[in-house]
Amino acid sequence: MARNEEKAQSLLNRWTSMKQDFADTFKNRRPYLASQCDNLKEAERWRRQIIREISKKVADIQNGACCSLYLLLSSFMLTWLLPAGSSEHVIRDLNDEINKRIREKRHWERRIVQLGGPDYSKSQPQAYDADGTPVSSVGGYKYFGAAKNLPGVRELFQTEEIEPRKRTRQDMYKHIEPDYYGFRDDEDEQQLKDEEEAENRLRQRAIDGWNTAEAKRKAQVAELQKGIPTA
Incomplete structure (x- = not known):
């Protein structure tokens, strides 16, 4: 009878120990x-x-x-066993993992703020590659190291030189404002003043021209009258 109790106690101890180890495993695992x-x-x-x-x-x-090791075998020794472009897939997967961890880090930083901790998002420095260049990103997705040289990715960061397009008549009409047609000319005091001065100069020039022509006409009439004998 005592033997059975010892076996039961031993089994219970092992179950308790296994349960504790199982709990410790999940306790040390990130949620x-x-x-x-x-x-x-x-x-x-x-x-x-x-x-x-x-x-x-x-x-x-x-x-x-x-x-x-997978890349090492792909590049040097067992390329015949591995599919073509396997190294590219490894780099893409690794870059995806980095972006996934970055998003996860943001979640934890928001949670830290909710729990009353500091806001790490406000003090994060600019991310740089090993060569000192800023980390490239497209739509929030970041490319690190060798990932920037992958086919299809390199073209995303190449700035193509675009020849300047010739302006069309439609483009020119887009920038025409009412001032071009003189719709607000009567609201510009300086322009009204300049127009008045120009109008006065033209009027005075016309008057002077008429006076000169009239004086010349009168002189000609006087000359003609001198040559006509009086009765």
Whole structure:
């Protein structure tokens, strides 16, 4: 009877130990959703863990070889066993993983703010590659290291030289305002003043011309009258 009790106690101890190990495994595993964490210190720890993962993956992709045995075999030894373009897929997958971790880090940073912690998003520096150039991004998706040289990606960052298009009549009409047609000329005081001065000059010139012509006509009439004998 005592033997059976010892067996039962031993089995219970093993079950309790296994249950504790199972609980510790999940306790040390990062929650799938940041909202599942209610402890600020834990949230800070998970954020630091994600940053370490991002740093490692960025270092791998910037090395070009990605520190991957799969890539090593693809590039040098067993290319006949691996599909064509496998190295490109590895780089793309690694770049996708980095962007996934960056999004996850943002979730944890928002959760930290909700738990009363600091707002890390306001103090984040500009991200740079190993060569000192800013990390390229398209629509919020970032490309690191060797990923920027992948087929189809390189063309996204090439600025094509576009020849200046000749202006059409429609383009010129787009920039025409009512002032062009003189619709607001009567509202411009300076223009009204200039027009009045120009009008006075033209009027005076016309008067002077008429007076000169009239004086000449009278002189001619006087000359003709001198040559006519009086009765």
